Amino acid sequence: MYRQRWQVELFFKWIKQHLRIKTFYGTNEYAVKTQIWIAVCTYVLIAITKKRLNLPNSLHEILQILSLTIFETTPINRLLMPPDPDKHSEFEPQQFSLL
DSSP: OHHHHHHHHHHHHHHHHHSOOOSOSOOSHHHHHHHHHHHHHHHHHHHHHHHHTTOOSOHHHHHHHHHHTTTOOSOHHHHHSOOOGGGGGGGSOSSOOOO
16 A cells, blocks of 8 residues: 555656646646646657757756747747857847946
8 A cells, every 4th residue: 555655656746846736726636637637748748849859958948948938939949949159149238338
């Protein structure tokens, strides 16, 4: 019995670490299963994207980038690629210094 309980504990630990589920929004079995399946699908889609684009970033880094830029219209492959060193002028301030 303890072994089965330990497997459940390890499963929920993995969910918290990889699927970014901190709390469950519903209390019934269907709500919990739905939330877990959505998180698993998201995890798998990010893993597929990482593999197809040959990204060096970890899955956690990719999830962070995508969560910060969720409403941008930049294509995903361009968003996750490292910036070109020649395009640093794009990030320079457009205002002159007052002093």
